[in-house]
Amino acid sequence: MITHDGDAFHLFTNHTSYYFRITKFGHLEQLYYGKRLAAPSPESLELKRTAQVGSAVMYDEADPYYCLDILPLEWSGIGKGDFRQSPAEIKMPDGTFVSDFVFVSHEILSGTSEMSSLPAATGEKSECMTLHIQMKDRMADLFLHLYYTVFSDTDVITRRTVLENKDEKPAVIRKLMSFMLDLFPAEYTITTFHGAWIKEMHRQCAPVGNGLYVVQSTTGTSSNRQNPGFFLAEKSASEEYGKVYGFNLVYSGNHYSGIERTHQGLVRVVSGINPHCFEWTLEKDGKFETPEAIMTFSDSGFNGASGNFHDFINRHIVRGDWKNMERPVLFNTWESCFMNFRRGTLLRMARRAKDLGVELFVLDDGWFAGRNSDHAGLGDYTPDKKKLPHGLGDLAKRIVKMGLRFGIWIEPEMVNYDSDLFRSHPEYAVRITGRKESLGRNQLVLDLTNPTVRDYIAGSVSDLLDSAEISYVKWDMNRHMTDMFGSELHGQGEFYHRYVIGLYDVMTRIFRGRPHVLLETCSSGGNRFDLGMLCFSPQIWASDNTDPIERLSIQGGLSYLYPLSSIGAHVSSSPHQQTIRDTPLSTRFNVACFGVLGYELDPKYLTRTEKKDIRQQIKFYKEHRRLFQYGDFSRHETSKGNKLSWQVVSADQNSSVSGFFASQGHASEAPDLLPVSGIAPEQTYRVSTLPRRLNVKMFGLLINHILPIKINPNGFIFRLIDRFYSLTDCVEEYTANGDQLMQGIRLNNPFIGTYYNSRTRLVGDYGSYLYLFSRISSRNPSDSKQGGHHEG
Ligand code: DGJ
DSSP: OEEEETTEEEEEOSSEEEEEEEOTTSOEEEEEEEEOOSSOOSTTTSOOOOSOOTTOOOSOTTOTTOOGGGSOBSOOOBSSSOOSOOSEEEEOTTSOOOBOEEEEEEEEEESOOOOSSSOOOOOOTTTEEEEEEEEEESSSSEEEEEEEEEEGGGTEEEEEEEEEEOSSSOEEEEEEEEEEEEEOSOOEEEEEEEOOTTSTTEEEEEEOOSEEEEEEOOSSSSOSSBOSOEEEEETTOOSSSBOEEEEEESOSSOEEEEEEEOTTOOEEEEEEEOOTTOOEEEOTTOEEEOOOEEEEEESBHHHHHHHHHHHHIIIIIOOSTTTTOOOOOEEESHHHHTTOOOHHHHHHHHHHHHHHTOOEEEEOSOOBTTOSSTTBOTTOOSBOTTTOTTHHHHHHHHHHHTTOEEEEEEOTTEEOSBSHHHHHOGGGBOOOTTSOOOOBTTBEEBOTTSHHHHHHHHHHHHHHHHTTTOOEEEEOOOOOOOSOOOTTOSOGGGHHHHHHHHHHHHHHHHHTTOTTSEEEEOBTBBTTOSHHHHTTOSEEEOBSOOOHHHHHHHHHHHHHHSOGGGEEEEEEOSSOTTTOOOOOHHHHHHHHTSSEEEEESOGGGOOHHHHHHHHHHHHHHHHTHHHHHHSEEEEEOOSSTTEEEEEEEOTTSSEEEEEEEESSOOTTOOOOEEOOOSSOTTEEEEEEEOOOEEEGGGGGGGGGGTSSSOOOTTSHHHHHHHHHOEEEOOOEEEEEEHHHHTTOEEOOOBOOSSOOOTTSBOOOTTOEEEEEEEEEEEOOTTOOOOOOEEEO
16 A cells, blocks of 8 residues: 655555655655556656756756756745745744755554544554655754555545644744645646535536636635535546546635646645634644545546545544444424424424334424524523423433434534523623624624633533433534634634634534434534534535425535435425425435435325325335445436436445436427446346326326316315325336446436327426336346336
8 A cells, every 4th residue: 555665655545546756855756646556667757857947946056957846746835946835834933934844754654643633534454554754844843744544445545744843933834734736737627516505515617727726615614615625637527437536624614725737737736724814833842733635536537536535434434333324214393393393293293204204303493492583592402491391301202202213403512692601601602802793693603712611512512412312413503703712722823723623622522422322413504514524423414405406416516525324315395495496205305315314394284195105205215225325326417408317326236226307397308318337237137217106286287188077277176186196107117237228228208298108207397216226137148138128
């Protein structure tokens, strides 16, 4: 995994190589990152330095061709001729900003390297190796430690940096990135993930031109505005093909990534804590560690890079009892009753949810004293006496007795003015004396940079969790940070980062001793969907938007960086509360099942057919839960702008499910092709559509064309029929070898206006299908019988 030959280091995973060397002046020169090489040597890989570039500053007159500005490097300082963005900006002990770190020593360790304040990837000694390189500034007693951990099994290399001051005088860090990487000249595209509340993780792809492209957050969280994860890919890369580099950070606070292309075509990538309002003084013997960053490379397109990230997160980021465990199907109270409920309502709801097949009942916001609106109550987690007269313990007991697990919502990082906590400890809130603070969702942030506040939160939440049979927690965080001030801090430039360290500390103290508790973090939906959180919570609520068509973008975006096992996805009622879009129940499920499934609707109002459908959905999900949560996932491009497809394949390739989703339908559509990949070419599979029910009401007056009698499409009889009767859409079945199926399955005709029979797919707007693939045998290619095509 790591070899050292002369001045060169070769870090390799199962399919990738990362190669760099020490130059004669002690800098680290990047030579190659890409497909695995058997035994690399520098000669054909190095960027040649045989001519002097105009306007360049030469590092040392001993070599007229040695110019840092055009060298691909692993790290670079300031003030020695490299004018690209620097990974560090340090006010040095001598008061200048000039730094020049050069190689001192290295060591190769088995396993990972321990971090002191931040979460990081885990791995057994047999699974990974770490290269630790020590560098020193040429003048000051400042040491820079670069750590590279190589995870062969998932083609991921992690990187991080530690700065250590052994100088008598302090150094002030204004910027210290987790890594720097210079990629060789090529035409790259950058893929980033942007959004806002209820439109998280929308993918954006743009060519990397000359100049600086920044991916960052300044909200105090990793944020829904720009996720810290991104990709650089060769121009022609697609989901299936091409070279793709992926990057992400194990960090939940303000992040910064800068992607800079110079006129020479070199592309520099730096990533780490955002320098925005950041300043950290390192006294003598002080150390500062940056978050761990992760990098991957795949020459199998975006799906290849995503697959590496998925495996890496499932194996090396998620930890504790829920690692690699199937997650329960949950029912959440939020969208059905918000804060307006009574004990009886909850118990009836839980009974109905249980009857549908749900396994975990989650009591969302509104259960504690004063919490009838979002103006009050945060900070005081004592059960509301009117809503829960017998307390939380009693409710939990009753729900557990029904055969369900019980979980609660909390927002421990926040406080309302109207709360006992604020009345007794106004100093716990983040605000600046003398300056009027700004509120978000009518609440203030608690000062997690203050150890007293952390003790309070860790103690009170721990007591709460022990007060009832709670086996799940939804940890919410509903505002961006403003008025940043920590009363216990040495300098306010530490605020944001100390907050994140404080948050990790509190979460560790609460959940380390309660590993059975399934934690799902949330921040107004996906405002903090990052690898730092995934070190604590195996799953994250993806978005408050549960409209399945919107979720195709949101969950689809998340799937580039995060595994399906981490994505909370719920079926809610229709029309949707944020988009007013009416979608079939089947589509709501077909999208939510590509994640950790939940339901968030009022079961009281479900029709008999809807209940029947939901029971079948949950049964189907449970049967294929491992596949949906841990299968190999791919996104497929279809030839049409209004269709897309997702697919999961089991590790043993015995089964697979494809989802085929339509946004708005068009008249007289061309035939559809279901793209398929990842199954075994030599094996035979039976493919069949999961039957989907169609509401009678969706056909309106058209129903009279197929009924023996004429009925009023707005009348009572029609509504009654709709409650108790539904139609089934066309079911297709195919049996064929994997190699043939992977050419794409030509699906039955969609309804195109002139003709209908039971073999017509009634896709319409927002229609979708699940196709289940089951391996039935191993077929010898010489067995000439072709796969049949039976239309149901
Ligand atoms: C925001 C979350 O995303 C919702 O799911 C819900 O828990 C509310 N907060 C409750 O206030």
